[in-house]
Amino acid sequence: MKKRIVLLPGDGIGKEVINSAKDVLNAIAEEFNHSFTFETHEIGGAAIDQYGNPLPETTIDACKQADAVLLGAVGGPKWDNNPSHLRPERGLLGIRKALDLYANLRPIKGFKNLLHASPLKEEVVAGSDLLIVRELTGGIYFGTPSERRDGGNVVVDTLAYTRSEIERIVDKGFQAAQGRRGHLTSVDKANVLESSKMWREIVEEKKAQYPDVVVEHVLVDAAAMKLITNPSKFDVIVTENMFGDILSDEASVLTGSLGMLASASLSEDGVGLYEPVHGSAPDIAGKGVANPTAMILSAALMLRYSFQLDNEAKLIEDAVQSVLDAGFHTADLKISEGRLVGTAEMTRLIVDYI
Amino acid sequence: MKKRIVLLPGDGIGKEVINSAKDVLNAIAEEFNHSFTFETHEIGGAAIDQYGNPLPETTIDACKQADAVLLGAVGGPKWDNNPSHLRPERGLLGIRKALDLYANLRPIKGFKNLLHASPLKEEVVAGSDLLIVRELTGGIYFGTPSERRDGGNVVVDTLAYTRSEIERIVDKGFQAAQGRRGHLTSVDKANVLESSKMWREIVEEKKAQYPDVVVEHVLVDAAAMKLITNPSKFDVIVTENMFGDILSDEASVLTGSLGMLASASLSEDGVGLYEPVHGSAPDIAGKGVANPTAMILSAALMLRYSFQLDNEAKLIEDAVQSVLDAGFHTADLKISEGRLVGTAEMTRLIVDYI
Numbered sequence: 001m002k003k004r005i006v007l008l009p010g011d012g013i014g015k016e017v018i019n020s021a022k023d024v025l026n027a028i029a030e031e032f033n034h035s036f037t038f039e040t041h042e043i044g045g046a047a048i049d050q051y052g053n054p055l056p057e058t059t060i061d062a063c064k065q066a067d068a069v070l071l072g073a074v075g076g077p078k079w080d081n082n083p084s085h086l087r088p089e090r091g092l093l094g095i096r097k098a099l100d101l102y103a104n105l106r107p108i109k110g111f112k113n114l115l116h117a118s119p120l121k122e123e124v125v126a127g128s129d130l131l132i133v134r135e136l137t138g139g140i141y142f143g144t145p146s147e148r149r150d151g152g153n154v155v156v157d158t159l160a161y162t163r164s165e166i167e168r169i170v171d172k173g174f175q176a177a178q179g180r181r182g183h184l185t186s187v188d189k190a191n192v193l194e195s196s197k198m199w200r201e202i203v204e205e206k207k208a209q210y211p212d213v214v215v216e217h218v219l220v221d222a223a224a225m226k227l228i229t230n231p232s233k234f235d236v237i238v239t240e241n242m243f244g245d246i247l248s249d250e251a252s253v254l255t256g257s258l259g260m261l262a263s264a265s266l267s268e269d270g271v272g273l274y275e276p277v278h279g280s281a282p283d284i285a286g287k288g289v290a291n292p293t294a295m296i297l298s299a300a301l302m303l304r305y306s307f308q309l310d311n312e313a314k315l316i317e318d319a320v321q322s323v324l325d326a327g328f329h330t331a332d333l334k335i336s337e338g339r340l341v342g343t344a345e346m347t348r349l350i351v352d353y354i
Numbered sequence: 355m356k357k358r359i360v361l362l363p364g365d366g367i368g369k370e371v372i373n374s375a376k377d378v379l380n381a382i383a384e385e386f387n388h389s390f391t392f393e394t395h396e397i398g399g400a401a402i403d404q405y406g407n408p409l410p411e412t413t414i415d416a417c418k419q420a421d422a423v424l425l426g427a428v429g430g431p432k433w434d435n436n437p438s439h440l441r442p443e444r445g446l447l448g449i450r451k452a453l454d455l456y457a458n459l460r461p462i463k464g465f466k467n468l469l470h471a472s473p474l475k476e477e478v479v480a481g482s483d484l485l486i487v488r489e490l491t492g493g494i495y496f497g498t499p500s501e502r503r504d505g506g507n508v509v510v511d512t513l514a515y516t517r518s519e520i521e522r523i524v525d526k527g528f529q530a531a532q533g534r535r536g537h538l539t540s541v542d543k544a545n546v547l548e549s550s551k552m553w554r555e556i557v558e559e560k561k562a563q564y565p566d567v568v569v570e571h572v573l574v575d576a577a578a579m580k581l582i583t584n585p586s587k588f589d590v591i592v593t594e595n596m597f598g599d600i601l602s603d604e605a606s607v608l609t610g611s612l613g614m615l616a617s618a619s620l621s622e623d624g625v626g627l628y629e630p631v632h633g634s635a636p637d638i639a640g641k642g643v644a645n646p647t648a649m650i651l652s653a654a655l656m657l658r659y660s661f662q663l664d665n666e667a668k669l670i671e672d673a674v675q676s677v678l679d680a681g682f683h684t685a686d687l688k689i690s691e692g693r694l695v696g697t698a699e700m701t702r703l704i705v706d707y708i
């Protein structure tokens with residue numbers, strides 16, 4: 001198989017871990033006789049520094065022509081006080097919109113050897129294995145007007161959705177549930193928001209098309225509780241952009257392995273973008289200590305979702321698990337025994353296994 | 355002291371626990387020679403059933419003329435499929451707006467004997483003692499337009515704030531921090547939302563007025579993580595309505611004692627409303643097993659914030675603690691030893707102590 005992959009390192013540790021993903025993909029290509037070619041482009045703070053634009057046209061074009069995109073992370077204190085249009089996050093929001101990456105999939109599953117690092121009691125978090133399906137290109141992060149009015153005395157943001165935007169992400173949620181344990185939790189605030197009422201209606205309408213899926217509706221505030229008290233009760237959660245942002249970050253710390261979590265952002269039939277859940281971690285950037293696993297597992301998701309290379313994805317996942325099992329870990333994982341390694345060695349160990 | 359208190363039992367267990375608060379307040383009145391008079395009015399589902407309106411004018415008027423309001427809880431499956439204007443929650447949103455209850459204060463502190471019921475590891479949650487100051491009458495729960503458009507093909511909700519709405523709640527947050535450990539965490543999504551940018555600017559402007567308070571800004575998604583990984587790092591959190599809704603519910607399960615949490619909703623210099631954090635719990639309503647403590651502690655908050663009766667409030671809090679210490683508990687508290695009691699007996703024990 002021949003595939004063109006665009007690498008968007010971004011900022012901070014993004015620049016380091018992206019190389020780990022590339023090394024692992026090269027090992028996979030060799031092992032399975034694929035040909036992966038890589039092209040690197042700038043996004044976020046790095047793009048602001050180089051082009052005065054967090055999302056240069058060349059980056060968008062390259063992504064559109066690629067078979068898939070891997071992204072490191074964007075952001076850092078250097079750009080924190082920039083005006084809105086010159087902030088690294090604009091690059092991220094912009095590429096999601098430009099590629100129509102409406103479905104963000106975040107699988108969260110405890111790694112056995114890491115559960116002790118969870119803030120939750122082991123009996124509470126044990127067995128948790130959930131997938132958050134977050135709408136990624138609509139809602140209040142993109143709605144207009146988003147502006148000051150009345151000489152700065154009033155400020156307004158707009159949460160807007162079209163029916164078809166809701167339908168396609170709800171479908172994605174149902175389909176994901178079909179491929180898993182058949183349980184879908186739709187999260188909204190239908191007791192207050194009109195957009196949530198429409199969301200809930202659409203979920204109800206779609207139910208008949210997926211008779212094998214059991215659906216429940218949970219209000220976002222209740223969901224924020226239940227994720228902590230009963231994380232193992234969830235299978236697939238589907239929700240709109242902002243609720244998904246908050247709940248998926250909340251969920252990401254439950255299993256004690258934020259540095260291991262990957263995500264996929266998918267379009268209807270175009271290119272997919274894969275990135276770790278963790279951020280650019282400016283505090284440890286450039287030190288060679290970042291955990292490359294989330295980025296490497298994001299590459300595995302790419303193989304699975306964009307290229308249908310299930311065996312290859314599985315091999316990467318097995319490699320990560322067995323390196324962990326062998327006692328190797330990066331500094332973020334709070335493991336006291338075993339051997340502490342840096343980004344490069346962790347990557348080499350995973351590559352060696354492959 | 356002579357005070358007129360309006361009781362709004364609402365629905366479900368609200369109807370049961372409100373009586374507990376009344377009993378406790380009567381005991382306090384006797385003990386300290388105060389005169390509390392009570393008037394009961396309907397809100398929520400009960401008001402829909404009786405008046406076809408979740409918030410009858412008579413209820414609003416009575417609350418406006420009262421010195422303080424105690425509310426049980428609203429909502430239940432019976433009204434879940436009602437049209438928006440006939441939903442119990444409208445009553446709650448309506449009374450907040452009618453009384454201009456812009457500041458919702460939710461103290462969250464672990465009860466020593468209950469920490470074992472926390473989903474978090476004891477070493478993670480130990481020492482947590484935080485106060486969430488949530489803006490309660492603005493933002494996306496009240497903004498207009500909130501409507502379908504284009505024949506139902508588009509839906510829009512509006513997050514709107516005026517400068518002064520943000521200023522007064524931010525002031526409240528700073529003042530609360532001054533009265534506590536001097537640390538304020540302002541939560542927003544300033545990397546994306548215009549309203550959050552203005553929020554952050556206002557917090558920055560106000561800083562100079564409160565030189566004794568240390569301020570930090572945390573993005574809402576990061577706050578949702580940090581509440582779980584480091585709850586004891588927070589002192590006061592101030593945030594807008596929807597973020598506050600989600601984060602305060604998230605925070606309410608951290609200490610394992612949701613059934614113990616009280617809240618205060620305050621206006622600028624009018625009446626205050628006090629209610630438990632838990633809901634109407636339709637599943638256990640009418641069985642006499644509901645935990646009345648959150649409601650009783652809400653009455654204590656009323657004594658403290660609305661009537662400046664600090665000793666009286668303290669006596670109620672001591673009573674609750676000592677009844678717990680003596681091993682009594684309601685079914686929700688997941689205590690295996692001690693003695694399981696119902697609503698009436700729990701109330702009587704607290705009254706007896708007083």
Ligand SMILES: CC(C)[C@H](C(=O)O)[C@@H](O)C(=O)O
Pocket residue numbers: 089092093245545546575
């Ligand atoms: C950086 C920010 C715009 C982004 C978001 O909120 O969507 C991030 O938090 C995420 O979840 O990917």
Ligand SMILES: CC(C)[C@H](C(=O)O)[C@@H](O)C(=O)O
Pocket residue numbers: 191192221443446447599
């Ligand atoms: C019932 C609902 C409207 C309400 C809210 O979201 O404000 C409740 O969840 C709360 O937090 O008091």
